[in-house]
Amino acid sequence: MSSAPAPRPAPTPAALRRRRLLALVLALVLLGAGAGGVYAWYTAAQEPERIVLDPLPGETVTAPIPTPAIQPSPRATETALQQALPDAVLVWAVTEQTRHEEALAQGAVEAWTLRYEDGTGQEVAVTVSQWRTATEASERAAAGLPSEGSERGEVRVGSEVVGEVVSWQESGRDHVRWTNGATVIDVQAPAGAGTAFYEAFGM
Structure with missing residues (x-):
């Protein structure tokens, strides 16, 4: 007979x-x-649930390019230099083109004086002269520059430096003179208009 387990x-x-x-x-x-x-x-x-929105593309606002209120006057375009000269620059339209006798007497191959007007009585005088070499053009452009009070910079076509630009004020008008290779361009414009005219001239 088995015994019962012992209690815990x-x-x-x-x-x-x-x-x-x-x-x-x-x-x-x-x-x-x-x-x-x-x-x-x-x-x-x-x-x-959060909704992820794609960013909106930035809107580019471009101001319209100013145009002249008057029509350009007919002018001779027989030479390559004449053809390169613009009939209109911003609000300015060419109204006259004549030979620049002084530059021709100094040895320029070709030289012209142009007058641009905006139809309100304001005008810009431009002298363009072509020389035999870029060195000769630089020497002619340096003649008569003010000794102080002018700003200088490089003239570039793409990444290539093709000349120098000098700007100053005299007698209440803007003066900008620059070279592009063997060409010298001289601009006399109303105060505040010289730099914009130079930048839009395209030569």
């Missing part, structure tokens, strides 16, 4: 306290995890 000893008070503490900690962990899950679900439900 009752847990000590210290062991019971540890078990209760462990059960309490486990309950708190489970409660925290559950609360976190509920909060995450609630937040996701309340927060709308």
Whole structure:
């Protein structure tokens, strides 16, 4: 006849306290995890899904190029230099073209004086002279320049430097003189108009 198993000893008070503490900690962990899950679900439900918009392309606004209020006057265009001269520059239209006798007397191959007007009584005087070499053109362009009060810069065609530009003011008018290879261009314009005229002249 087999004997009954010996009864397990009752847990000590210290062991019971540890078990209760462990059960309490486990309950708190489970409660925290559950609360976190509920909060995450609630937040996701309340927060709308973000929509990512593509950036709008930048709009480029280009101001219209000014044009003359008057028609250019007929002029001779027999030579390559005459053909290269513009009939209109911004608001200015050519109204006269004559031979520049002084430059021709100094040895220029070809030289012209042009008058441009805007229809309001304002005018721009342009002298264009062609010389045999770029060196000779530079020497002619340097004659009569002011000793001070002028600004200088390079004349470029693309990345190539083809001459020098000098600008100054005299007697209330803008003066701009520049070289392009063997060509010298001299401009006398109303105050404030010289630089824009030079930049738009195209030579």
